[in-house]
Amino acid sequence: MEIRHFRYFLAVARHRNFTRAAEQLDIAPPTLSRQIQDMERTLGTRLFIRRQRDVSLTEAGTALLAEAEATVRQFEFAQRNAQRAGRGEIGHIELGYVASAVYSGVLQRQVQGFCAQFADVSLSVRESPMALLPGLVAEGRYDIGYIRSPMTLPDGVEALRLGSEGFVLALPQGSWLLGLKAITCAHLQNETFILPEQISGTLQVAAQGGYAPRLGPQPGGLVAVIALVSLGQGVAVVPESVVGHVSLPGVHYRTIEGSDASSWLSLIYRRFEKAPAVARYIQHVKHKLVPTGPGGVGSSPPTA
The missing domain is CATH 1.10.10.10 (Winged helix-like DNA-binding domain superfamily/Winged helix DNA-binding domain)
Structure with missing residues (x-):
């Protein structure tokens, strides 16, 4: 029958x-x-x-x-x-992210917006070391990831550019730099730089100051970077979105005058993604992108 x-x-x-x-x-x-x-x-x-x-x-x-x-x-x-x-209305997504995606609010807006529209798609969301995240996406351990660009991606992995943001300087209590009315790239020539996972900001600031940076340790995530700054181990060039979200004793944030160094968050995914729920998430993010001026595109509202 x-x-x-x-x-x-x-x-x-x-x-x-x-x-x-x-x-x-x-x-x-x-x-x-x-x-x-x-x-x-x-x-x-x-x-x-x-x-x-x-x-x-x-x-x-x-x-x-x-x-x-x-x-x-x-x-x-x-x-x-x-x-x-x-149609991608039910399913499961494995999502990896770096901490600055949370500090900027981009991850929250995009995940919550997607879940509100597709409540029957479950997400497993975990922080991941940025150096490993693209490879984990390529291998299928994660379906999508949020990284801080620019960085080299494996074959078969594409990046969707989200909002850009500049950098600020994290420096320890007692640094001579706190006595300056304005801190420029050149003032940092003799400083030791604690390196976040994305070192492009450090390299851009040093290039704009005209010197090779003195590179210190690279301890991992942004909280670990700021922790070393609080211990007086050096200064760090970190995304602006860290200000107000990572506050440790003995750490001050200052603008770097005259620096136009910037980076951006990217959503990374496999080029020929076949899972409908994952493809639906990617389309959801693309649909929400709006122009943000000369810097490119970003999620709405713009990155803080």
């Missing part, structure tokens, strides 16, 4: 009349009658007591009724779920 047989059976049981059931099913009454007879032959028992004007269920038909209803419900549920999965 096929699912259509159960639907035919339920229609006759509901209407207690072959003609009315056939009208609902949009088939000819003789066709419906033959389909029910086929069911009865397959089951080896009568399902309906046929009278001149109506029909009623036999004991076998009554026993089949609840099971047929459950079978049709389950089939329709499975059909809807398969269709929704194909």
